[in-house]
Amino acid sequence: MSKINNILENKIMPVAGRIAAQRHLQALRDGLILTMPLIIVGSLFLILGFIPIPGYADFMAGIFGEAWLSKLLYPVGATFDIMALIAAFGIAYRLAEKYGLDALSAGAISVAAFLLATPYQVSFLPEGAKEAILVGGAIPTALMGSKGLFVAMLVAMLSTEIYRFVVQRNIVIRMPDGVPPAVSKSFIALIPGFFVIAIIWILRLIIEQTSFASLHNIVGELLGKPLGVLGGSLIGSLVAVLLIQLLWSCGLHGASIVGGVMGPIWLSSMDTNRIAFQDGQNLPNIFTQQFFDIFIYVGGSGATLALVIAMLFWAKSQQMKQLGRLAIGPGLFNINEPITFGMPIVMNPLMIVPFILAPLVMVITTYIAMSTGLVAKPAGIAVPWTMPPIIGGYLAAGGKVSGAILQIVNFVICFGIYYPFFKMWDRQKLAEERGVSSDKNLDGNGFTA
Structure with missing residues (x-):
């Protein structure tokens, strides 16, 4: 057990600590969180539009007319369809904060x-029209x-980063x-803003001369698809959960x-x-944000609700x-x-085993189901991650x-995985409470019997 602790403390923890402190990953995570309240609000209207009650649609149509659903879903489009726009502001805002810059200007x-x-x-071609209608630069909501x-x-x-580069040189x-x-x-933001706009403008002009035509196509081909395959595969999801x-x-x-990297993929899938x-x-x-938040992490990371229930009803030690x-x-x-x-589970070699094993098993069983x-x-x-099970x-x-x-099946599986490890830990705590010496009453694994 001491060897495992040494590996965790000396090998994994320093590297993980540096990753956790990386400002770009932190900004990515915190900036995307800004989109969540809007998405959850939009999801409430989405739920209202598709309540699974027989005759519900006919009932609503009789009261509000045949177009009731399209009108009810207006807020869904107004929240989900600006996800990238809000993220562009939020990520820049949080990153500028970490550099000590004017975050509001950076976001704008x-x-x-x-x-x-x-x-x-x-331009666009309305349904039934023979010619396209020219419009003044309509922003595509899909993007x-x-x-x-x-x-x-x-x-x-x-x-x-361009904004920071210019400001730090006092230009x-x-x-x-x-x-x-x-x-x-x-x-102060005037000149940095000019540099940002000028560089992105030149970049767009250059890309338009290539077969990709736009930055969105480049990212979609070179970054979006490979990451999407990784985040949307069973192997990629197992690796992500293992790292978490x-x-x-x-x-x-x-x-x-991990959510700072995988979150955008899972949100796009959602x-x-x-x-x-x-x-x-x-x-x-299959693999969306809700796949993990709702079906895998029942009780939080590690799916520890089953462990809590075991403590509540089967614990012998007072602790x-x-x-x-x-x-x-x-x-x-x-x-x-x-x-x-x-x-604790943190730095506890015994409880780390089911803590890692239970979510991995549930990813597999949920995927199969x-x-x-x-x-x-x-x-x-977008069901909030704090929503109670069932x-x-x-x-x-x-x-x-x-x-x-x-969720009930996953809970039972988790309980079966956690219970034997919990009983070993509980016996150890009970022995400590009774004053049993650490070198007495131990089983073959080094835990109190």
């Missing part, structure tokens, strides 16, 4: 740069949503001390660190499912009984820090009971 410049990098739709998310991320970081216009701070900051659990085992927030769900089509993706009573409330809302740091059609795939509804599974599956049943 990033949005302008993202729009500049996006090809406008200059403002999940399809433009990768470009938004790259442009946000590039624009902020700015500084106003006298008597000028209000808001006015002074806007003038290993980081948590070292005391680092694995979900935030939005693709959302569009298919609205149109009544088959859902194309485990008390911890179970303290952790059950947060655990029902998928908050497991009391268990992770209170048991959804790929075979036994359970409905995530419907693209309710969360029902909503995430688009109002299908199979989603709730799958």
